[in-house]
Amino acid sequence: MIEQTLVDLTNFQGKIHVERSQLPQQLSVSSSSPEDRHAHPVTVEVCRLRNDKLHSSRNTREETRSHLQIKADEDAAAIKQQRAALSEDVESIHAKYLIACDGAHSWTRRQLGLPMEGDHSESIWGVIDIIPLTNFPDIRQGCYIHSATEGSILNIPRENRINRLYIQLGLEDNTSTRSKITPRTIIAAAQRIMAPYTIDYKVCDWWSVYKIGQRLSPKFSVQNRIFLAGDAVHTHSPKSGQGMNVSMQDAYNLGWKIGAIVTGRAKPAILQTYEAERREVALDLLETDRQVARLYSRRSMVSADNATKTDSSGFGSMRERMSEFLAGVGITYGESLLVAAADRQVHMQPVNGHQRSMAVVAKTGLASGVKLGARMPSYKVLNQAEARPIELADMLPSDGRWRLLVFAGDLKDEVQSRRISNLGQALAAPNSLLHRYRPSEWPLDSVIEVLTILSSPRTETSLQDIPDIFHPYDQDRGWDYWKMFVDDIAAHESSGDAYARYGIDRRDGCLIVCRPDLHVGYIGALEDFGEVERYFEAILVPQS
Numbered sequence: 001m002i003e004q005t006l007v008d009l010t011n012f013q014g015k016i017h018v019e020r021s022q023l024p025q026q027l028s029v030s031s032s033s034p035e036d037r038h039a040h041p042v043t044v045e046v047c048r049l050r051n052d053k054l055h056s057s058r059n060t061r062e063e064t065r066s067h068l069q070i071k072a073d074e075d076a077a078a079i080k081q082q083r084a085a086l087s088e089d090v091e092s093i094h095a096k097y098l099i100a101c102d103g104a105h106s107w108t109r110r111q112l113g114l115p116m117e118g119d120h121s122e123s124i125w126g127v128i129d130i131i132p133l134t135n136f137p138d139i140r141q142g143c144y145i146h147s148a149t150e151g152s153i154l155n156i157p158r159e160n161r162i163n164r165l166y167i168q169l170g171l172e173d174n175t176s177t178r179s180k181i182t183p184r185t186i187i188a189a190a191q192r193i194m195a196p197y198t199i200d201y202k203v204c205d206w207w208s209v210y211k212i213g214q215r216l217s218p219k220f221s222v223q224n225r226i227f228l229a230g231d232a233v234h235t236h237s238p239k240s241g242q243g244m245n246v247s248m249q250d251a252y253n254l255g256w257k258i259g260a261i262v263t264g265r266a267k268p269a270i271l272q273t274y275e276a277e278r279r280e281v282a283l284d285l286l287e288t289d290r291q292v293a294r295l296y297s298r299r300s301m302v303s304a305d306n307a308t309k310t311d312s313s314g315f316g317s318m319r320e321r322m323s324e325f326l327a328g329v330g331i332t333y334g335e336s337l338l339v340a341a342a343d344r345q346v347h348m349q350p351v352n353g354h355q356r357s358m359a360v361v362a363k364t365g366l367a368s369g370v371k372l373g374a375r376m377p378s379y380k381v382l383n384q385a386e387a388r389p390i391e392l393a394d395m396l397p398s399d400g401r402w403r404l405l406v407f408a409g410d411l412k413d414e415v416q417s418r419r420i421s422n423l424g425q426a427l428a429a430p431n432s433l434l435h436r437y438r439p440s441e442w443p444l445d446s447v448i449e450v451l452t453i454l455s456s457p458r459t460e461t462s463l464q465d466i467p468d469i470f471h472p473y474d475q476d477r478g479w480d481y482w483k484m485f486v487d488d489i490a491a492h493e494s495s496g497d498a499y500a501r502y503g504i505d506r507r508d509g510c511l512i513v514c515r516p517d518l519h520v521g522y523i524g525a526l527e528d529f530g531e532v533e534r535y536f537e538a539i540l541v542p543q544s
Helices: 002-013 058-067 076-084 107-111 175-179 183-194 239-262 268-297 315-327 414-428 498-502 529-537
Strands: 022-029 042-049 087-095 098-100 117-134 143-147 151-157 163-172 199-216 226-228 380-383 389-391 402-409 448-454 484-486 510-514 520-524
Touching (some): 022 107, 098 107, 107 226, 117 183, 151 183, 414 529
Parallel strands (some): 098 226, 448 484
Antiparallel strands (some): 117 199, 143 151, 151 163, 380 389, 510 520
């Protein structure tokens, strides 16, 4: 349902058309320079299926997919013959980039000759979505159910009365065993684990069987032209939505970078950071999955008098760590083109494959509550003009723009007022980053948006106290009242401590650069505008 909604949206917008009746046959990539934004070095040969109605029927898609499953040991001739029987013509597509999100049995990864490295256990688990018929009192609570002798269940309530159950089957993996497993096999294991409570179903929405394992491709990209994301590059057990969340973050990390390159706004060199950033996340994911698997699979502890008791320690802390990781707020990217070096720890060696003769250095002590490379935290501030409280994150939509957050400090202080005046002059200069990296016909904030947060009381400051560049004027729409905020107390809501939470001095303030994915790329003083300029020089393409 979610997938179809996205497909319908892209079709409505008319920018992207999804063609389901295409199957790849061959993949190649030439050795053109990754810096050439106009080259189309990726060639994919695809065949069009004869049944034009494949894209409109879910049942037809599923039936066709079952006929097109390709075993790893099938030779190329057999694959070509199989597909030729279902296709009517062949087309060659030449592309600048290819992004492979084609799952754990990725055709793209196999074409590139990349193995999946890692290990797996022989223990089989079942997962099933049912409307449960049970007398278990906590069935609509997310919980872990453990039997001293029969195994474990992870219970996750879902929409429309459905529960997803991950069930330890207690079976050893072999072809014969797996072929005999049915939904009734899975629910029978659940009944043994939950006894003396009972559970059954009449409605089963979906089910599957899997082995616990963690595997990773040695490469996430080839020549910075072909990229693997999601299950195509890392696989693990399906517990707790780890695969979906991390896979979406893979695609998001890559998507905004490729979008900036193909529109001519950013340099292709930033694509080097995809593997550097997401591989570390994948390694953390696999280690988290190992810990979860051990936690859910372990047997109860037995006391000295042989009385069985369940050891539930560790579940709370594990759940908390996982929630931050899966939401992305616990992820920190290391030093690269997109994340400045921290506190004079300058690396003269190549950083993630890119040579830097002189690294841009962040002053992390100016915002001790903000972590370089992590997502920018969000706290409430007040709109200067409206006195309306708003989460800072609500002013940072995911639209491909960079943000320069100016924590301007206390403008009632004369010295601080001069510092902001000097920064305003630098931003307003004809060759400043606000003008240099956008086409002249584009709005001033179309590539880099400046947002200002003051620490002085709202009633003691006004828009006239700060240079116009911080709240630009438009001939048709007037002043932009949604660029300036204050860290002050709202009349009816809790607010007024953003500076303290960010660890920023209320008088001196600082500058923070947020990437389009809201990860922090740079932290510096108000006088460090030159460092901000150098930061963007390595990333963005001048437009004028």
